[in-house]
Amino acid sequence: MQDQPDPELEALRARRLAALERASAASQQGPVVLSDASFDAFVAQHPTVVVDCWAPWCPPCRAMSPIIDELAATWAGKVTFGKLNTDENQETAARFGITSIPTLLIFRHGEFADQVVGLPPKAQLVRMLSPLAA
16 A cells, blocks of 8 residues: 655655755856747846857857856856857847847846947956946
8 A cells, every 4th residue: 555645745845846946047157048938038037137149150159158158157146148049049039139149138137228249359348247247
């Protein structure tokens, strides 16, 4: 005869699993790969978001990538970074009028706040984005 699972114990397990998943996501220090399907939820979920819009064939995008990775690690817990491949996610790219890449989309509390088009020098990019991490 099998014992029935204790509903309180199952609820506790579910809460602990959810807490572990949240902690794991919070500890992630690199940009999150986004898609048309995940974009809105990701932006709504975090207070400050920078999305790197890029394509694999774009040399300036490839130059921007390690800078974004470094900033994501440095500002983890303050600014959340995402990466959106515009070739694979044309709906979101069109929605934000992205015609040149790389483009960084900046969101505050789920609302579009600003954008950076092109590849500025690293020091300039850090100066432009550092107020987000304050």
